[in-house]
Amino acid sequence: MKPCVQLQANDNVANVLEAVIKSDCLSVSGHQSEDSVEALENIRCFHKVALIDIASGTDVVRDGYVIGRATRAIKRGAWVHVHNLESKRA
Amino acid sequence: MINISERTFQGYARATGSAGIRNRLLILNTTGLSELTARRIHAALPGSLFASTPFGGGMLGEDAQVHVDSILGLANHPNAGAVLILSADRPRCDIISNALAKSGKPFHAIAYDDVGHDTLRMTDQGIRAGAVLSRDMSRHRPTSQPLSDLVIGLECGLSDPTSGLGANPLMGRFSDQMVAAGGTVIVGETLEWLGVEDRLAARARTPKIAEDIRQAVIRRERIAQDAGINLTGNNPNHANIESGLTTIEEKASGSSAKTGTQQISGVLKYAERPSGRGLYLMDAPSYSPESLTGFVAAGAQMMIFSTGLGNSYVSALAPTIKVSANKFTSQALPQQIDFDCSRLLSGGPWDEATARLAEHVADVASGSLTFGEILAEGSETISRFGASL
Numbered sequence: 001m002k003p004c005v006q007l008q009a010n011d012n013v014a015n016v017l018e019a020v021i022k023s024d025c026l027s028v029s030g031h032q033s034e035d036s037v038e039a040l041e042n043i044r045c046f047h048k049v050a051l052i053d054i055a056s057g058t059d060v061v062r063d064g065y066v067i068g069r070a071t072r073a074i075k076r077g078a079w080v081h082v083h084n085l086e087s088k089r090a
Numbered sequence: 091m092i093n094i095s096e097r098t099f100q101g102y103a104r105a106t107g108s109a110g111i112r113n114r115l116l117i118l119n120t121t122g123l124s125e126l127t128a129r130r131i132h133a134a135l136p137g138s139l140f141a142s143t144p145f146g147g148g149m150l151g152e153d154a155q156v157h158v159d160s161i162l163g164l165a166n167h168p169n170a171g172a173v174l175i176l177s178a179d180r181p182r183c184d185i186i187s188n189a190l191a192k193s194g195k196p197f198h199a200i201a202y203d204d205v206g207h208d209t210l211r212m213t214d215q216g217i218r219a220g221a222v223l224s225r226d227m228s229r230h231r232p233t234s235q236p237l238s239d240l241v242i243g244l245e246c247g248l249s250d251p252t253s254g255l256g257a258n259p260l261m262g263r264f265s266d267q268m269v270a271a272g273g274t275v276i277v278g279e280t281l282e283w284l285g286v287e288d289r290l291a292a293r294a295r296t297p298k299i300a301e302d303i304r305q306a307v308i309r310r311e312r313i314a315q316d317a318g319i320n321l322t323g324n325n326p327n328h329a330n331i332e333s334g335l336t337t338i339e340e341k342a343s344g345s346s347a348k349t350g351t352q353q354i355s356g357v358l359k360y361a362e363r364p365s366g367r368g369l370y371l372m373d374a375p376s377y378s379p380e381s382l383t384g385f386v387a388a389g390a391q392m393m394i395f396s397t398g399l400g401n402s403y404v405s406a407l408a409p410t411i412k413v414s415a416n417k418f419t420s421q422a423l424p425q426q427i428d429f430d431c432s433r434l435l436s437g438g439p440w441d442e443a444t445a446r447l448a449e450h451v452a453d454v455a456s457g458s459l460t461f462g463e464i465l466a467e468g469s470e471t472i473s474r475f476g477a478s479l
Contacts (some may be wrong), residue, residue, distance in 0.1 A: 089311065
């Protein structure tokens with residue numbers, strides 16, 4: 001089990017605290033402490049993992065803030081980064 | 091647990107009000123034409139601080155006014171025990187000299203006009219005058235000062251996800267305690283209020299201040315829109331993104347954790363002094379050299395500066411404590427990171443880390459050096475807000 005941290009209960013992404021390899025099992029600390037997620041792909045240290053399936057065009061929420069929208073469907077356990085998340089602002 | 095309201099530090103009482111946490115001669119160059127002469131004088135006076143502007147004539151309106159106000163803020167800075175003012179022209183010198191004569195700070199001013207435009211004569215006179223100022227100033231002894239009298243600027247630079255997970259929330263907790271004890275904290279980087287402006291505005295002391303926060307964000311976002319740029323790749327920049335940050339909203343949510351949870355007492359213009367104590371936002375550019383000088387000119391004696399990937403830049407006048415929650419960065423840059431808080435990410439106790447940071451602040455206020463001071467990584471850069479003629 002590798003650690004990832006979810007900052008607020010309604011966050012749909014968490015930051016991994018170690019480099020993650022595909023199929024690693026991640027323990028979610030913070031607000032879903034009993035939960036665990038299987039990584040669908042490699043995720044670099046401190047990058048984000050989806051905690052639930054996120055539909056294309058819907059909000060990505062971290063620390064209770066909308067940090068942008070999904071530009072494609074993101075599966076639970078997938079790496080969330082600029083390839084599938086964009087700003088809603090300038 | 092450190093009690094900030096009862097804690098003191100050894101500082102230098104100043105006629106102008108706030109105590110200095112250092113007692114240094116400031117070589118203050120006020121026109122671009124005289125910069126190299128000023129640097130030569132600074133090099134001959136070890137222990138002096140140096141601040142300069144590359145600009146001078148041709149600035150207009152608000153831009154010119156902000157520049158002069160910023161230079162006055164540097165000249166009056168409490169960490170400078172005396173000031174050697176250098177300038178190409180006498181009128182520029184006189185603006186600063188008149189202000190310092192009023193505030194009672196020891197100074198000497200030399201313009202190229204005074205020395206027949208002979209840079210070697212200015213060098214000679216400057217070194218001699220600076221030596222006398224330094225000797226006289228060295229008689230000043232530090233005395234016990236309340237820690238809550240400090241004005242502290244909070245900054246982040248080359249952030250990564252650990253900044254928002256550890257270092258910035260830690261600074262926010264410290265800020266909360268500082269403000270509760272009657273201290274003053276300034277946070278700038280307006281672009282990094284973008285996406286979090288509603289929650290910042292909700293903490294404003296008055297509806298007017300809430301509106302000032304929203305308007306500052308709208309103006310800053312418009313600058314980006316008018317320039318036709320996509321913020322992603324600019325702020326956050328390529329290194330922020332490589333490290334795991336994505337959008338300006340994400341970066342801002344981590345950045346704004348520095349502000350803690352206390353009420354916001356006002357939105358300052360660039361280099362503007364807070365009118366009272368408490369937590370203030372400064373509407374200013376995000377680039378650290380410009381941002382820190384805005385805080386310094388507003389009177390901040392010290393900075394706490396978080397970094398994710400490493401950032402050597404510090405203020406020349408205000409000792410700058412570099413904080414990182416990235417264990418790789420803290421290990422890789424042991425002569426840059428003054429305060430390693432990476433254990434917060436593996437559940438290290440927040441109260442203990444906050445007390446340790448407050449203790450570190452008190453130590454630095456009393457004279458313990460930051461790596462930035464030891465290695466002389468500091469500079470000052472005054473923002474520009476318009477074109478020159």
